[in-house]
Amino acid sequence: MSFLIISVDEKKCIGCRICEIVCSLTKEKKVNPDRSRIKVYSLYPHIDLPVVCRQCSDAPCEKACQDEAISRNQNNTMVIDSDNCTGCDLCVEACPFGAIFLHPETNIAITCDLCEDEPVCVKYCPTGSLSYTLWEDSLEAKRGSEKALYEKFHLKE
């Protein structure tokens, strides 16, 4: 099945965090990068790495959830059912990328929902580091294992 993801070309990322700004402004109605669904890690030497839900086909978060709070909609987008979520943190631990986390106020898991098919981060990214792409056309698919890229930087340590 073909589906769309936010594809990340980290070589084009300049670390401006505009994605975090517009994401939080959209989802939280104010600028607050800590609650942005996409986060950029600036790692020396000279790498800026945006981290956002990969919409994994075999999603560790989905498997870890014991409350049936994580599922997919018809577009294959990860969806969190806030009624079912108990804030147990298992999905957060399971995600190899650090792309899902608990909202500090509601304590409910939040992750990128692709803004109803029009990701605002992609729209405002000034360098084209982020693109909204069919999975099979994405850099991630070409690379084979995106997990390896992210693990290399030990983001979850």
Add this chain to the structure above:
Amino acid sequence: MRRYGGYQGTLLRINLTSGKIGEEKLTDNLVENYLGGRGIASKILMDELKANIDPLGPENKIIFITGPLTATVIPTTSRLCISAKSPLTRLVGCGFSGGHFGPELKFSGYDGLIVEGRSDRPVYIWINHGKVEIKDATYLWGKDTFETEDLIKKELQDKRIEVACIGQAGENKVRFASVVHHKHFLVGRRGMGAVMGSKNLKAVAVKGKGGINVASSPEKIWQVYDEVLEIMNKNPVVALFHDHGTAASVGLVNQLGFMPTRNFQSGVFEKISSVDEKAYFSLSFKPFSCWGCPVYCRRILKGKEVTCARPEHQTTFALGSLLDNGDTEEVMRANLLCDQYGLDSISTGGTIAFAMECYQRKIITKEDTKGLDLSWGNSRAINKLIEMIAFREDFGDILADGSYLAAEKIGRNSQKYAMQVKGLEIPGYDPRGAKGIGLNYATAPRGADHNDGWTIAEELYVEGVDRLTMEGKGKLTKEIQDKSKTIDSAIFCMFALDFGYTLEFISTCITTITGMKMSPEKILEIGERISNLERLFALKEGFKGKNDDVLPSRFIQEELPFGASKGEKLDLETMLRDYYRVREWDEEGFPTGKKLRSLGLEEYLNLLKIKDK
């Protein structure tokens, strides 16, 4: 404070002598009259510092502060202001950087922090979203700025914290030591790093989790944001800055014959093609950006051996043409050393250039320099001297106090080769080739600082403004100086006006975010108030108005010898008269009582009596 948008409303106050950590509220008076950033910092310094204190003593205070626009969606507002009484100039020492620290500080719940006193051991301050600790930094003492940032991030186990720190230069109280964060963002000038060092304060680390409340609806914010982006996307300077950053002007300034060369002995650098924007662009590895800024004017360069941030126009001048250093790799190496040790590149270059001219004129010899051959362009000696300055070794110890004090110490008529105003080394535009910037150097409240009144933007790029004429420069300089004070208080990037922001639009942005009704006239008045307040700070410190508004005699007496500005020199006397008149100051360069009253500065009227003493 009435709840204006954009502000967190709270300042932290930390006393390193007692270890006391307190919070205080921003007042209506402060934000309505001084806006934020530079304005508020200067007001605090003016009111809280006694006259003539030692800038490197515990009685000095160092302020880290943001503006109401910092960490909002408005682009180019990621700025951080650090201010204290400067150990180099004895004046207001504020400096600015872009980057990521300012927004992070704001997200942590504070508009700024004031650090007082002196710790008896090395410490750093850790602000973790409202929780503040003074932590031991003994293990960090002696480390450079890159290592310090890495070690603190490791200790606190968080890759997304921001660290502003000093290197060895700050520890050794080099009077032009900088504060560095995110490795390549510097609050460079006037020795704010030395003030941190004098307090045994190695770093401030900050992590924020909060958001910024603003006075307008999200719909309005999106509308303003889209408007700004449209303006910026059409602006040619933005496109130029994508590729070249501030280095874009290196070739042009040289072509126009006022690129300071060999300590301002010439305005044409013969080897410019090795250090101009094209030379840098060929080594470009990766652009990087300040927080929230679509201009991304910075780049990492990869040379044969050196990987560093692309030297700015000012660094290219100070560590390149000014020293006759025409090797790309060597300018990059010197730049990297300054970033790592935590040194301001302009004053480092300016002070070394002073030493090199003294060497050229045999005022000093190898005996003074401990065997170093200070011939022009000797890059090995330049790099060695940078190290000796950072560690205050031998001859470096003399230079570490800046060119003005070094000349006092060396004597032998060397003073005329110290190219400084009020203690601050002169930046990279020879004032004989752009008269407005010369008037600004002489009158700016922080010493010879181009950012206090960057007339270059108009003198080079606006039709009908002749860079070589002195006529009308009083008005031009005064207006740009006042605009800059407002920009430094909001805080916008100093290039905001060049990126297409107009004064009207800047006031719209401030109104939208804060809810304070601002007009272009109102924000200019705030700027003028700050200009006058900082002038009063100088008077309080014993500066004597016109008698101290001087330029090195070279600019008045010697003509530029070559190139497109050949034959130019400067009549400062006439320009000053014009400037004071526009400023509504008296002929001696003192603000008039009438002016002070009109700006709401009547509480400082008694300072004007200094004139009669």
